[in-house]
Amino acid sequence: MSITLSVDAMGGDHAPDIVIHGLSKTHIRHPDVRFQLYGIKEVIVPLLKQYPQLDNKSDIIHCSDVVAMDAKPSQIIRRSKETSLWQAVGALLENKADAIISAGNTGALMAIAKLRLRMIDPVDRPAIASLWPTMTGETIVMDMGANTMADPKNLLDFCLMGTEYARIIFDNKKPKIGLLNVGSEETKGHEIIKEADSLFKEYQNIYQYHYHGFVEGNDIAKGIVDVVVTDGFTGNVALKTAEGTAKLIGHYLKSSLTSHPLGKLGAWIAQKPLKAFKEKINPSRVNGGALLGVNGIVVKSHGGTDHIGFAAASELAIDLAKGNILEAISQKIHQHEVIKK
Amino acid sequence: MSITLSVDAMGGDHAPDIVIHGLSKTHIRHPDVRFQLYGIKEVIVPLLKQYPQLDNKSDIIHCSDVVAMDAKPSQIIRRSKETSLWQAVGALLENKADAIISAGNTGALMAIAKLRLRMIDPVDRPAIASLWPTMTGETIVMDMGANTMADPKNLLDFCLMGTEYARIIFDNKKPKIGLLNVGSEETKGHEIIKEADSLFKEYQNIYQYHYHGFVEGNDIAKGIVDVVVTDGFTGNVALKTAEGTAKLIGHYLKSSLTSHPLGKLGAWIAQKPLKAFKEKINPSRVNGGALLGVNGIVVKSHGGTDHIGFAAASELAIDLAKGNILEAISQKIHQHEVIKK
Numbered sequence: 001m002s003i004t005l006s007v008d009a010m011g012g013d014h015a016p017d018i019v020i021h022g023l024s025k026t027h028i029r030h031p032d033v034r035f036q037l038y039g040i041k042e043v044i045v046p047l048l049k050q051y052p053q054l055d056n057k058s059d060i061i062h063c064s065d066v067v068a069m070d071a072k073p074s075q076i077i078r079r080s081k082e083t084s085l086w087q088a089v090g091a092l093l094e095n096k097a098d099a100i101i102s103a104g105n106t107g108a109l110m111a112i113a114k115l116r117l118r119m120i121d122p123v124d125r126p127a128i129a130s131l132w133p134t135m136t137g138e139t140i141v142m143d144m145g146a147n148t149m150a151d152p153k154n155l156l157d158f159c160l161m162g163t164e165y166a167r168i169i170f171d172n173k174k175p176k177i178g179l180l181n182v183g184s185e186e187t188k189g190h191e192i193i194k195e196a197d198s199l200f201k202e203y204q205n206i207y208q209y210h211y212h213g214f215v216e217g218n219d220i221a222k223g224i225v226d227v228v229v230t231d232g233f234t235g236n237v238a239l240k241t242a243e244g245t246a247k248l249i250g251h252y253l254k255s256s257l258t259s260h261p262l263g264k265l266g267a268w269i270a271q272k273p274l275k276a277f278k279e280k281i282n283p284s285r286v287n288g289g290a291l292l293g294v295n296g297i298v299v300k301s302h303g304g305t306d307h308i309g310f311a312a313a314s315e316l317a318i319d320l321a322k323g324n325i326l327e328a329i330s331q332k333i334h335q336h337e338v339i340k341k
Numbered sequence: 342m343s344i345t346l347s348v349d350a351m352g353g354d355h356a357p358d359i360v361i362h363g364l365s366k367t368h369i370r371h372p373d374v375r376f377q378l379y380g381i382k383e384v385i386v387p388l389l390k391q392y393p394q395l396d397n398k399s400d401i402i403h404c405s406d407v408v409a410m411d412a413k414p415s416q417i418i419r420r421s422k423e424t425s426l427w428q429a430v431g432a433l434l435e436n437k438a439d440a441i442i443s444a445g446n447t448g449a450l451m452a453i454a455k456l457r458l459r460m461i462d463p464v465d466r467p468a469i470a471s472l473w474p475t476m477t478g479e480t481i482v483m484d485m486g487a488n489t490m491a492d493p494k495n496l497l498d499f500c501l502m503g504t505e506y507a508r509i510i511f512d513n514k515k516p517k518i519g520l521l522n523v524g525s526e527e528t529k530g531h532e533i534i535k536e537a538d539s540l541f542k543e544y545q546n547i548y549q550y551h552y553h554g555f556v557e558g559n560d561i562a563k564g565i566v567d568v569v570v571t572d573g574f575t576g577n578v579a580l581k582t583a584e585g586t587a588k589l590i591g592h593y594l595k596s597s598l599t600s601h602p603l604g605k606l607g608a609w610i611a612q613k614p615l616k617a618f619k620e621k622i623n624p625s626r627v628n629g630g631a632l633l634g635v636n637g638i639v640v641k642s643h644g645g646t647d648h649i650g651f652a653a654a655s656e657l658a659i660d661l662a663k664g665n666i667l668e669a670i671s672q673k674i675h676q677h678e679v680i681k682k
Contacts, residue, residue, distance in 0.1 A: 070526060072528050107528075133589070134589065135589060135592060145523050148523060148529075148530055148531040148534075149531050180578060182486050182489060182573070182574055182577040182578065185411060187413050188489075189489055189574075190489040190490050190574065193489075216577075216578075216581045217577070217578040217579065217580065217581025217582035217583075217584070217585060218581040218582065218584045218585035218588070219581075219585065220582060220585055221582075221585035221586055221588065221589040222585065230578075232523070233523055233530075233531065233575065234574065234575055234578050236523040236557075236558070237521060237523065237557075237558040237571075237575050237578070237579050238558065238578050238579060238582040239558065240557045240558025240559040240560075241558035241559065241561060241562075241579040241582050241583050241586075242558075242582050242583065242585075242586040243558070243559045244558060244559035244560065244561055244562035244563065244583075245562055245582075245583040245586040245587055245590075246586055246590060247559070247562065248474070248475065248476060248562040249586075249587060249590050249591075249622055250590075251476060252618055252621050252622060253594070253618050256614045256615065256617050256618035256621065257611060257614050257615075257618075259614065260611070260613060260614040260617075262610050262611055262612075262613055262614065263611045263613070263614030263615075265607075265610050265611070266606075266607040266608060266609070266610035266611025266612075266614070266615075267607060267611060268607070269603050269606055269607035269610060270598060270601070270603055270604045270606070270607025270608060270611070271603075271607075272601060272603060272604070273597045273598050273600065273601040273603065273604030273607070274597065274598075274604075274607075276597050276601075277593055277594050277597035277598075280593050280597065281590055281593060
């Protein structure tokens with residue numbers, strides 16, 4: 001199957017430069033994939049000329065407008081028909097592409113994806129699923145901020161979508177699911193969490209996932225489950241807190257080493273493994289959140305990412321298109337609806 | 342003023358050993374402070390004998406029972422009169438001590454403190470305030486898990502209590518307050534956050550704090566504000582996620598260095614600064630959360646802490662007693678009540 005990726009070439013703090021640069025890397029690893037680049041033609045053409053191989057696999061679709069990174073959702077819908085984001089999402093509707101990627105405004109991407117692609121019935125709310133590096137590999141954490149609130153039914157939807165996502169990403173038939181809470185004891189947490197806990201238990205045999213129970217913030221990086229389910233407010237704060245902590249520790253390490261002559265010498269000798277370490281904690285490496293729950297494969301890249309991060313996110317979109325995530329989720333979720341009735 | 346610290350000598354995963362060992366450190370830095378040790382006498386006496394100087398400053402008050410670390414709140418209140426925790430909190434009621442510290446069951450400490458000491462009128466809910474290491478020093482983050490839900494009025498109470506706490510801890514007359522959210526733009530977040538944002542703006546001149554606005558998870562470690570206000574669910578997840586991230590990065594660093602011969606050599610040469618780095622990211626260093634909102638100075642140490650962590654937490658309790666945090670908070674909060682009327 002030949003995959004076509006629809007790209008919002010203008011979305012992101014450093015777009016379109018890092019977008020085109022990133023796709024040139026993606027192209028090397030996925031030479032069969034085609035790209036549809038939505039954006040301002042005059043700006044994209046000279047960038048694309050630097051990568052003739054990528055150019056061969058790409059079509060530019062000119063769009064006169066761009067969604068600002070700080071635009072409000074209400075403004076976006078009103079005047080978005082000419083934007084690269086609106087058009088790039090539209091490519092999925094017309095079957096011109098198999099997945100869409102954007103590093104632009106998250107609220108706008110969600111609003112446009114929901115409006116144009118519509119939700120998979122009966123999912124009420126989409127969720128952003130991210131990969132989180134752990135002691136043992138990677139864990140899916142969702143929702144990372146598509147919604148600021150979630151009721152028990154939403155959390156169950158996230159659990160089912162996360163299960164399908166884990167099956168594809170980790171090639172694991174029966175993924176282990178954890179529900180994020182302030183303690184692992186059954187008595188912990190508020191009512192929404194307790195009700196979701198009951199639902200997760202109730203559905204684990206039908207949907208073939210293994211429900212581990214509550215997990216705490218420090219359990220995420222331990223990698224004890226394949227999927228950590230939480231509401232978008234908590235998930236977003238947790239992700240950003242982890243990023244901030246990683247930066248702080250990098251800063252501490254650097255200042256400890258440079259403030260001592262033996263530290264400087266040791267760091268100079270160990271520069272190669274220290275560079276590997278720096279690479280390992282680079283958040284770009286695991287960039288890319290899948291917007292699950294809409295009728296289409298939509299991947300959100302971090303707005304401030306570099307070309308490596310954009311390449312990682314676009315490869316995720318390609319993997320999800322190849323893995324047929326959409327069909328897997330809608331089949332499962334429909335089964336959920338049937339059971340509910 | 343001579344300070345007496347009431348100590349739940351039996352609370353914590355490694356109590357009473359690390360408690361007595363920790364207090365021996367505290368005693369060296371605060372030789373004028375007296376200690377009231379609540380717990381099983383036969384166990385405490387031989388430990389205390391190892392530190393004659395501390396022994397001189399300590400009274401043991403025998404309690405026949407101990408609150409289990411995993412006991413449920415309902416069980417605790419029913420059978421807690423003979424526990425070290427119940428008795429240690431009681432010392433504040435009888436003016437036998439100026440502050441109480443426990444590394445025991447958080448739920449039990451909160452329940453007993455609320456029941457015995459009562460809330461500062463009109464605060465509805467207590468909050469745990471912790472110190473968080475940052476690029477520029479430390480930031481107070483609260484609530485770290487006293488409650489799993491908070492309404493806008495609760496968040497305003499946390500803001501006012503956090504302001505007084507920052508004034509004492511940082512000796513800063515007009516602390517900078519941030520409200521934790523999923524984005525810094527005004528349109529972000531759910532209704533509770535938006536209402537709290539309005540309240541924080543409304544009260545900043547009256548209560549003499551500087552309201553910075555929304556902050557994101559990654560802003561905590563940047564140290565851009567003195568106090569980060571959030572509900573206890575989010576705060577607890579953020580804290581534990583940061584701890585988990587720190588461990589993961591330590592693990593990555595170690596494996597990067599040990600998997601390469603030059604890494605091993607460099608690490609050996611830089612062992613002194615690397616040890617300083619390890620010390621710096623040790624969570625024990627900033628152990629100790631103040632339970633604000635109750636009529637008494639109550640400090641919670643991490644249950645799994647070591648003697649260094651317990652010493653840090655007990656020194657925090659002493660500082661708060663010396664700084665008269667209780668009077669500062671109740672005066673401010675009463676002013677809040679007067680304005681509301």
